[in-house]
Each structure stands twice: as C-alpha cells, then as structure tokens.
Amino acid sequence: MSKKDKLLADAQKLMQKGQADKAINCYQEALATDPADLRVRQRLAELLAKYRRVDEARKELETIGKSLTANGFYMKAIAVYKQIEKLFPEDIAIALTLAGLNEKHGLSANALSEYKRAYDHYERLQNHVEALKALEAMQRIDTHNPNIKLKYAEVLFQQGRLDEALEAFRSLGLLLVERRDEAAFSRLAERLSQLFPDKGDFTCSVIEQKISDGGAEQAAVLLQALIKADPQRLSAWQLLVKAYRALENTARLKTVCQHFIKFFPSELFPREQLIRALLDEQETSAALTLMDESEQLFIAAGAAGTLREFYLALNDLVPINVRILKGCARACEAAGMSEEAASFAAKIGSLAGLGGGQPAVAVPAEEELAADEIEELLPEVEPEIELEMQAVGQAEEGVSPAATHGTGPRELDISDFSVAKASLEADFYEIEVELDEDLGAAAVAPADTWFETVNDIFDNIQTETGKVRFGAGMENGDAQSQYDLGLAFHEMGLYDEAINALRQAAEDPERRVSCLILQGACLRDKGELQLAENALRALLTLPSLSTEDSCALKYELALTLTVVGKNDEAWTLLEEVERINPAYRDVSARLHDASEGKSVGGLDFSEDELLDFELK
Template sequence: MSSKKDKLIAEAQRYALRGQLDKAVKAYEQVVALDPSAINQRQRLAELLVKAGRIDNARNEFEEIGKYYTTNGYYLKAIAVYKKLQVMFPGDMDITLKLAELNEKHGLAANALAEYKQVYDYHEKNGNSDAALSVLEKMHAVDQQNVGIMLKLAEAYCQAGNRDESYDIFSRLATLLQERGDSAGLGRLNSRIQQLFPEKNGFMLDVLAGQVRGDAASTLGAVGALQTMLKSTPDDRRIWELVIEAYQRLDQPERVRIAYQHCIRFFSDEVSVQKGLLECLIAEKDLQEAISLLDRYEQNFIDKDALGDLRDIYRSLELVDPINMRVILGLKRTLTALGDGEGAAALNHKIDSLQTFSDSHAAVRTTDAAAGGMQPGVPSAESDGADQELELSLGEPETVGMEPSAAEPVAFDFSEPPELEVEIEIDEDSGPFAALSPDAAVPGVAEEAWLEAVEDVFDAAAGSERSVKFGSEVEITDAQSHYDLGVAFKEMGLFDEALNEFRQAADDPLRRVACLVLQGTCLREKGALEAAETVLRDLLRGELAVEDSCSVKYELALVCEAAGKSEEAASLLAEIDVAQPGFRDVRSRLDASGNKLSLDFSDEDLRGFDL
C-alpha cells in the first residue's frame, strides 16, 4: 500500500507535467515537511520554485541541500548546488566564498583559486582592503608555491603596514625563484626588496641561509649560489659561514676543512675560524698539522679571551693522543689560566709518569717549561726567537697544509659528489614573473608601474594551473574529482560548468573517451547540436573499443534525432544493436521508430512461430 509520501510525490509529478506549478510546489512542500531528508524531492521543489519565479524561496531550498551535502562530506554535490546558486545570484560573494572553500576541501586547487579570485576582486574594487588581504591569505594557503599570489600577498602586507610578514613572504618567494633557477626574476625581486627594505642589506644571504637549513636538495642549491657570491665578494665572512654550515649539514667533513682553509686566508685572526679548522684536523686525526697550527693560533686565543675554546681544543687533542707531552702541558697551562687549579693538578701525575720515560735532556726541557707557568704563545721551552716568529705568523695569511690550488679562493671547488645530487624538475610557472619590466623595480621608476606589473602577474597566476614534478612522481590535477564534479554539474543543468570539468578530466587517457562523450551530451542538452555532432564524429574516426564505439554512436544518434536526422539516428542504433545486443535502450528505441534495419530476429524471438 502506498504511503502518504509516495502519493504526494505522484500527485506533484502529475501537476508538474500539466504545468500546474503552484500545485506541484505545494505537494512537494508537503513531501519535504514529512521527510526533511528527502534531498531529491527537495531539489525538485527548488527547481520548480525557480520555474515559478519564486527565486528567494528556491535559494532557501538549495542552501538546505548544500548544507546537507557539505555536512555529510559530499563535497562535489555541494559544489554543484552552490554553483547553481552562484548562477542565480552572481553578485553574492558569500556564495562564491563558500564555493571556494568547498573546492579547497576537495583538493580542486585551480577551481578554488578561481573562486577566491572573484571574491578578492570584489573586495579590492570596493576598497575593502582588510577583506581582500584575508582572501589573499586563503589563496596562498591553497597554493604556497604560486609565484603570482606570493608576490601580490607580499605587496599587500607591505601596504597594510605588516612589514615583517611582507619581508617573510618576499624571502620565501626569493627562495622559490632561486630553487627554480630564475635569476632574472630573482634580480628584479632583489631590487624591489632594496626599495621597500633598505635596512635589509643582507636579503639574499637571508634567503640562502633559509635554503641551507632546508633539505639536502635545498642545501645543494644554496651552495651553488654561495659560490657565485664568493667570486665577487670573497671577503664576506657570512658567506663563508653559510658555505661551511652547508657542508656540515651535508656531512662532508673534507669539504668543511677545505672551506675553513680558504676562509682563514681572509679572516686569519678570527678565533672561530681558527677553532673550526683545528677541529676539522682533529676529527681527521691529523695531530701533527693540528699542533703545528695551534702553535700559531694559541696566542690569539689568549688575546681574544677565548681560553674556554682553547681548553676544548686541547681536550680534543688529548683524546686523539693521550700521551703527547706537548698537548698535556698546553692543557695544564690553559686550565691554570682559567683558574681550574684542581684540573691542572690532576694532570701532574700523568706528566710525571711520562717524564719517567723521557731522556734526561727532554726531562730538563719539560721541567723548565712547567716551571715557567702560563707563557702566552709558548708551546715549549724554545728561544725568544721562536716567540717572535709566532707573533709574526699570526699576522700573515694561513698557508700551512694548503694545496697549491687553494691559494686562490675563487677557484674553490663547490661541485657536489654525484651521490648527493637530487634531481628536481619543476614546471615553470614563474614565467609570468618575466612580465615585470627589468626597470620596474629600479629606484626612480614610478611605483605604479611596478604595482601594475604585479597585478598582471597575479591575474595570470591565480587563473592558471600549476604542476610540480619531483623526479618521476607528478602531482597532477585530480581527474576523478573533475569527472565527478562534471557529472554533478550536468545533473544540476549547469552544462557550461560541466563542459569545463570534463575538458580537464579528459587529460587522463583512461577517461578521455568518456569525457568527450559527456561533452557531446552537454552540448546536445544546451542546444549546440552542430558542435556536439562535430565532437562525436571526430571521436569516431579513431580506433575505439566496442563498448566505447557504441557509447559514441548512441550519443550521436540522440544528437541526430534532435537535429531531425531520424534515418541516420536509426541507422546508428541498428549498428549498435548488431555490435552489442542489449546495449542500453537501443532495442526499445528501434522498436519505437519502426526502423526496418532492426528486424533481425533472434532464435528466441522466432520461437513459437510455425516456420
């Protein structure tokens, strides 16, 4: 027995077929009142309200449907509903913003950016700078490697007085351009930074510092840029520090040592550089070279009040050679100077034990050296001439232990071993950045010219898709999502939107035929019969599987029928019936048309006839 709901639905359908919209609407209203979760019936009610001209009431129903789909995670269906609302109310930014958020949730970045861009343009045009900035932040969250959006956001932050946020975005943008090898764009960006942040004279080093502290690939990229900078400014200590840090992070101790050997030529009296080189030699267990350099550097450690560092060096040397009298005595002197009498006294037993095994001449020299206390720069009981030589050596560039080629820092080998190289291939989406005039960011050129160029870059970037490839893996647009969204749009009667989604989904070779057929369907539904016929006939010219060929011919038959080409439509249906009997409703359509080409009876059809 039919329920009250079923009776009301049947009644509503009868009224709708007769064109009695008001009565149909009332019947559907009773249906949804009985069952608020009857989404299909609510959608039918909304569509009838639109036909009846009750737009506001229709909006309420569509919004209820959209909320239901969103709450239950049916984002594609929700997107289709809100897209319908957007068509009905194109100036309502709340609807467009909701669309953007739904596309973002479903991972449709390009669609989300396009919707966000509409909202941004609206607020920008109406002078709502705070709201526009908020939308830019949302766009950046969707695609954090979009050059145009980053550039626009950095400028917007600066104009809003958020200088720290602006500089941070500019820095990250510079890092991105550096990684992509866009030296021209990086140069223009650097010029703009100098205009906006004249106090940030180390901008590029800030960028490279962040890159050094990234992953291995990022660090390697930074080393190449640092090498270039060293060729022009080899006496910039911070560049050397970043080079050394990069090789330390890459776990390349030999390259760290070589970098220190070059660096010390320019900063021969810097304790940190001397200590770094000594630590490298100690790590390599090159005790002889380490002690030789320590004889030169010890006085500088004392003069610079770096006794703690000196103690650490001696401790490290002691671990490598625990019975080296030169090391032990140096450690004792350092501990004494630091006021660590207990630590110095603890070494006496060790010194006495070693002296027992020394010849009388060595014992005398050791006793004299120990009795002399802390003699700055005196590694052993040598003549005053040796002290003088040590003082002079501290004022000269360090060459001990260097290869002949190391005398020229600009020839420093920054090439990376093959096993560390990480292939990164990035599709160029920084191309729009080239639209910025080389002179647009140069001081003296009007600010408006630069900002207009930024706007052009932003417009281009916000409306384009981007894919980034890392090695063999490709991050591509989700073809399944675009296909499903196209189906949802088609069901809502949004044929233009559906066409756009099917075109994007057609990039997937596995879906190409299905997407082209559906494009033909959408064109037919919107009355573009000639265009639909062209798409489908072109598709038939290729090699298709039987199932695909039948699908194309079926849709082409519907197009021909709508265009008044009944005979060709019947012929196509007959071809399908022969190739794949039972395909969809082909047989019933042929029977209805009475086409003679369909009179090919099977044995089952002829059973019971006396033939």
C-alpha cells in the same frame, strides 16, 4: 494517484497551455506536501528562473544546495550553486560558497579561482579585512605558492601589521630557499631591506633558520650564489660553513674553510672549523700546522680554552710528540691553567733527557708542512663552489650596491619571481598548478598523435562559464573529482561548466576518451549539433577503443544523429552497440521502438511527460 502526483500532472498540463504562473502554483503546492523532494524543488526553481522570478528561484536553489552540502553531496551542491551564480553573477557570497565547496571536495585549483575572485572584489571595494581573509584561505589551500605568500605579506604591510608582515615575508623567504630560487630570493631580500631597514640581515637570518630546520642542502646552494656575487659577505661564509657541517660533508667543509681563510685571514671562525674537520679526519700534521699559525688569533680572541681543547685532542692522536706537548703547555698557560702547563713542561723535559735533546717520537719530516702547503692536503675545489679568487681589495672595489632610484621602496612585482610561471593571464598573480614534467618528456606515440588531432577539435570549443575561470591544470588525483563534477554540471544543464570540468579530467590518460565522449554529448545537449557530430565522429578514428568506450561513443553519436534526422545511420550504430553489449543502457528498447517505425529516440520521455501520461 497521490495528491502530489496529481498536482505535478496538472502543472505539466498547465505548462503545455502556456499558463506558467498557475503551473508554478501547482509545483509549490506539490512541494508543500513533500518538502524533501529535491527533484520537484529543482523543477520549480528552473521555472521560476525561466520566468524571471529570480529571487524566488534563488531561495529554492539555496535550499537544495544546503541540503546537498549537509549530506556530503558536494559535487551536486557545486552544480546547484553554479546555477545561482548564473542568476546573480555579481554576488560574491556565491563565489565564497563555491570556494568552500570546492575546497571540501579537494578541487584546489577551482577553490583558488573562486577565492581569487573574492579577493579582487574586496580589493576594489577597499575592504582590506575581507580581502585578507580571502588570501588566508588561498594560503591554506596552497601553502607552497610563492605568489600568494608575497601578496599576503604585502597586504599585511600596507595595513600596518608590521610584525605579521615580516613573519609572512620570512615564510616566503624560507620557501624560496627550499626551491633554490636564488634570483627571486635576492629580490625579496632587497625589498625587505627597503621595508625594514632596521631589521638587520634578513637574507642570512632566513637562511640560518632554514639550516636549523634541516634544509642545509638548499641553503648551501643559495649561499654559494650569494658568495659568488659578493665574496666579502662574511655572514654568508659563516653560514655556508655551518651548512656543510650540518650536512656532515667534511670534504666540502674543508674546502670552504680554506677559501674563507684566504678572504678573511684574521677571522678565527673558519680556522676553528677547519681544525675541527682536520682532527675529525685525523689529519694531524695539517691540523698542527694550522694550530701553530692560528695560536695568537685564539689567544687574542679569548679562545685559549678552545686552543687547549684542540691540542689535547691532537695529543691523544699523537701521544709522544714534543711539538704537540709544547703547544699543550702554551695553550694551558694562556688559558690560566699554570699547573697543567707545568705538567706538560715536565713531560717535555723528560722526553728531551731520554733522547739526548731529541723527541722520542717525532712527526715524520715530510708531514711537517708550512701553512701555505695545507691546501695540498685538502680536496680540490669542486666546480659548483669554486670561486674566482681575487685580492680582498679588488673584491671590495668590485662590489658596489646598486643605486636605488625613486622616492621610496619599490614594491616587488610577481614577475620578479622566476618560479611563478603564469597559468592564467591576469591580475596581481596567477594561480599556479604544477603538472608532472614527465608527461611532456615522453616520446610521441601514434595514439598521442591521434589525440593531438582530436584535441584540436575539442580545444576550439568556445564556452562561457560566467566570470569564474577554473585552474589551468591539476594533479592526477583531482581527475576523478573533475569527472564527477562534469557529470553533475551536465545533469543540471550547465553544459559549458561541464565541458570545462571534463577538459581538466581528460588530462588523466585513463579517462581521456570517456571525457571527450561526454564533451561531445554536452555539445549536442546545448544545441551545437554539427560540432557535436564532428567531434564524436573524430573519436571513431581512435586506433584502439575499449569495449566500454566504443559502446559509449556509438551510443552518444547515435543520439546526436537522431536529433539531426540521420535515423538510418543512428540505427546502424545502435545495432553495433547491441552486438557488443545487448544490456548497454536502453539500446535494446530503442532498437525495438525503431523497428516499429518510430524514431530511435522514441522512448526518451522526460519525467514530466511520464507524469502527463500518468505512467509514473
């Protein structure tokens, strides 16, 4: 026997005699001979913690945690640091370490929960620098969480970092536009008008950026809502036109321009855009009528060159038309191109001479429309953008800004954001974890009904996990990670944490049964024997257990029954497992031991017991 093994055996004997201090010394000497033995170090840490030598225990556990982290065993490292957290629940450095480990392993909800705890701690201490670091980490993990973005922007503003705050608010605005959350975006814009009254129209600047970034479709939805709320909002009309042009939706573009002109008859922009759309569609008669009507607006605005461009394009489409040629001549003259104007005048004269004063080719009479008939050429207004048309004066009277009460700007509350449905009931915001909506829409099958009954049993399990709460939900991709984390917690004796992790992993239907079985095992190991037995028996009623799940369930139930003294039933269950899979775990050894008159669990020696009998 090696020196280390002898020291471990001596330590076990001393523990049986109640001489804990001497046993600890033996473990320390054994560890000195092999510092890399993490199992011995773990046993030493547990003894130190048990006998209130918590600082020494922490030192050993941190050594284990750092070693596991360095070698990429993040799950086991998380379990180790959870043990430290139980010893030092108020030490925020542990929460930050756990946050980093969860982040590295892709457990976003858990990482957010730990960073949130750190943020709350630093806020209480008025340590804004560290609080902001926690928020930055949360943003890094969940870039599309509006609540985190809002709090981050507000904290920046409170610290006087105004440019950064404005940019953070703008980022939040872009996210809300992408989500098409009109109500939340409007409240954000109101807040920004109070915080930055000299920054102009925040709403339209954000929407314009969204259009430039390729989000014209989302921008159009929000702009329609803004226009319905205030039809006199010129900038919103202009951006809606730009959005539909970016989307290359000519039908809606023409409809919007038509309404735009009715509300703002002296604005050149919608007329210009409508003419372009009509020319693109080769609706020459409607384009010509609108150009004639808008000619003086173009000239007054110094846009005679644009008018000339339109007339030349129209002349290319309808090459021998006196009305169009006259328009070309007028536009060229207004643009200061006298020679070109004279050339068009000469063409008009020659055409008139050839036809006895009549154009050689004329636009059909039925196509020569007055301005008020242009609508008949355009598509009907689609329901989602149809406005209740009203006189400009009435619109101005009907739109009045709401009075702002109070002595200063009201800080936005998270409840203002309709996208933020609480998944945890606490504090300034809730960590949002979105689940697949289709899961709730599926019809309930008999197996689902069975799971509802069984889940009621497991959901009533009361657990305590210190002061850290995990996220309420997760994506399916996290299920394996949560399952592995549950196993690591179980191995470390952190049964409440294991149950919580396994609950989350059970959201994946493929591993739901195995997670419930392991929760039952955790209940047994933490001493909740009756609850464990009831929960595992409930699982036996599942209509169609897989072979693997059936063996695991009966095996864990057998171990539970053994502990409560129901050895005969336990033996029967193990025999059933052996018939299904003779090689399953140590079932054959347990049955052989039981056949010799011993308990079913007779061979379940611990490592220390094996050392004591010098069998290891």
